[in-house]
Amino acid sequence: MTDTVRMTYREALRQGLLAALRRDPTVFLMGEDVGRYGGTYAVSKGFLEEFGEDRIRDAPLSESGFVGAGIGAALNGLKPVVEVMTVNFSLLALDQIVNNAATLRHMSGGQINVPVVIRMTTGGGRQLAAQHSHSLEGWYAHVPGLRIVAPATHADAYGMILAALDDPDPVIIFEHAMLLNVEGELAAEPGPVDLDRAAVRRGGSHATVVTYGGSVPKALEAAGELAKEGIEAEVVDLRSLRPLDDATVMASVRKTHRVVIVDEGWKSGSLSAEIMARIVEQAFFDLDAPMIRVCSEEVPVPYARHLEEAALPQVADVVAAVRQVVA
Amino acid sequence: MKPDRETVRGHLHAMLRIRRFEEKCAELYGAGLIRGFLHLYIGEEAVAAGVVPRIAPGDAILATYREHGHALLRGIPARQIMAEMYGKQEGCSHGRGGSMHLFDVSRRFYGGNAIVAGALPMAVGFGLGDRMRGTGAVTACFFGEGAVAEGEFHEAANLASLWKLPVLFCCENNLYAMGTALDRSEADTDLCEKARSYRMEARSVDGMDVFAVAEAARAALEYVRSGAGPLFLELKTYRFRAHSMFDPELYRSREEVEAWRERCPIESLKRTASAAGLLTDEDVASIERAIATEIDDAVAFAEAGTWEPVDTLARDVYARASGGSS
Structure with a gap:
């Protein structure tokens, strides 16, 4: 029986991201309030102190701009993790995700991989009304060229970010807002997870x-x-x-x-x-x-x-x- | 700086290559051998000829759907570009892109992007990559003045300037966003002012004068490479042909087009260089011959090219095959 640690889903996300940043210096986190604020949902709390402003990059409110920048950085030797506050806001970046991330490999005849990872919260249940509560992951799942995953367990919350960074294709991770405070067990040394299987x-x-x-x-x-x-x-x-x-x-x-x-x-x-x-x-x-x-x-x-x-x-x-x- | 014979011949060769290549494309389009959209650069050649050869091999280029000239001058062989126009698998994008999506990653040419302003945020990311990895390289991003109306221009300009990234924004101002004139789409038609509002260095140059463009590009690249931050370079130019092959050109007068044709960058160069004794008729003839040979070879290569088998249709959607899922 392997040892497990009891923690919230939020902490499992945080631990996964932390492991990713520690194992590869080309990984960086970019998004609104990921740095000084500590992450809208406190997923990146303390990261700025450990990794500095270059790798924990606060972006202005310009979803299309910084998601596109993540795609460009991914094409130019970095491993970006782009955090978008909620799926509703990601609609401002649809052009970059659908017209660029999803198409560049195909349109270039296979010359380009787009290893960008985009994370966002999704879902309702917190009385945030009609511009912060929708579940639009199905729209993204419509698009060939994208990989869409939804971690529901602590092991996936931890492991999918690592698997996504190892993947040569663009991966969008949908984290349901109501899972963030759910307590559960995570292996003390979590094993890898895949991005393909139910x-x-x-x-x-x-x-x-x-x-x-x-x-x-x-x-x-x-x-x-x-x-x-x-x-x-x-x-x-x-x-x-x-x-x-x-x-x-x-x-x-x-x-x-x-x-x-x-x-x-x-x-x-x-x-x-x-x-x-x-x-x-x-x-x-x-x-x-x-x-x-x-x-x-x-x-x-x-x-x-x-x-x-x-x-x-x-x-x-x-x-x-x-x-x-x-x- | 006084131009010499070699420079004159180089500029003329670069511009004529684009002109003749595209004239051939238009002819092949008429014959039904090239399909889809075809956006000609004719009239704007001094821009690509002035800028692209100044960009170092290690730098990256992101361009628009009007990018045949940039691709040619970046060194993508004419035959691969022509094969792409035909949709053959020997094309530079293996027939998946066509005229609007020429790619050659080995030459750091990251495509024709057919969403106006769509490449600008990516250029910011390229700049970020070079800065964070300390490569010393820069990224040149071409776009038309129509892109300046898009939010993505403003987001990208702000990010690049905020983070002091090594990006050269090359705005090819040909005065029309498809059929909408600049003064009918922008409250302020001074494009440099918009860039300056993001505290970005901004310069404007006559895009019909290849010498002026080359000098402006050299200085701009030096500025960007020095780490001073991004630079917005407006290149004032004019497209002699329609927006695409479907455009009846109802939005501008014949007189206006004729007036700009008088300023043709190729004819202007020939005139001034001949008068200065830097170019002979034989020089022009030999350049034309070399280009004709290159284009004939490109067409022959494209004609002899092959169609990708339909059974590989689904390839290159993902880099990694998924285990058992669809």
Whole structure:
């Protein structure tokens, strides 16, 4: 049994980033308030003192400018980790991400790799209303050339940043804001993680719950409740949103024959729709019941607590969906 | 500085190469052998001819979709550029880019970028890379005056100046952003003022005079390389041809175009150099012959080029293959 340390998800992110900065002098962190402020979510607290202003680079509020600078630096011998405060703000940098990071390798006939890592928070649940709470990772997952990952566990929070920096392609890491304070165990000497595979977080034979990121703990909590009723739900954490690990998803579907998809994005044109489509294409005859999606209501996320709760997927919604799919 | 025969011939050769190469491209476009967008640089040759040869091999260049001239003068072989125009896999971007996306990383030529101002933030990152790694290299980023209206110009200008990065911003001011004249798109048409508002050194030069451009580029590169920070160089020029092959040119008068054609950088150089006894008719003829041979060879190479098999369509999307996922 390896030793583990109890810490928050935020601390696991911090430890991963710290390890990355310590092992490679070409790694640097750039973004709004990453330095003197210590990181909007305190992920880079204390880094400025250890690594200096060059490597912990406070950027002005110019998302397109500093994300593009990260891409350029990645093409010119550095290993940038660009932090964007939230996914909503990243829309100001869409041009750089979609038109440059995702295309340069292909457009140049394979002459260029773009080893940039971009991190951002995503998701709702903190009453921050409609410009700080959305889950737009599905949009990014639409784009060939990008790798999109969503760490849901402490091991992934720590390890994905290191794996992303080892990857020659542009990687965007989506960190769900509601996970930041979640306590969990991290191995004292965490091993490497991959960026490709989905993971079965809880085994079960009656239904498959496919989810990722901030919805993983909700799905696991729902599975715990369902187990009391004798319903064994298998929870598949996608981990990588692009590329998608179809094999792991289909293996679970072929075992349980019933599927619930939990995605904090909206249903229309979403990642949940993509997963459903792939299951239909690849495992339709294995299904014993229509699939069910638990997604955000199709409204901009509202401020008032009770309305926000109603807008986002909740544990009770997942429980109800699984009950229905196995009925 | 008094120009000598060698310099005159060098400038003329550089500008004529671009002119003749693009005239051939226009002809091939008419014949349906080149497709997509084709943005000609004709009229603006003194800019690339003055700046690009002054950029050191270790420096990086980022350009726009009107970059045939820059690519040629950076040393990408004409045959590879022409093959790219054809969409052949022997092209400098293996047929994946076309006219707007010429790349040659071995020559640190990081592309034609077809998003106006899209390369500017990347140029900042290149500068950051050189500064943090202590390479001593600089980055030259070309863009049209239309880019100055984009937020990315202002973000990049601020970042480069704030961080004192070794970036040369080369603004090719040909007075029209596609069909919109500068004074119809900018409240302040003094482009240098915008750069200066970010405390960036800014200079303006007659982009139709290759000697003036070459001297301005030399001084600008020296400034940027010294570590003094970025520099904004406005090159006042004019595009003689339409914006692209689809442009009916309804936005400017014939008289205006004719007036600028009188200032053709190639004809001007020929006139002044001949009058000064630095250029003979035979000089011009021999340069033309050499270029014609080069272009014929490029076309033959492109014609003989091959189409990439469709079954490799999905390559070069990712550098690393993913294990079992899609």
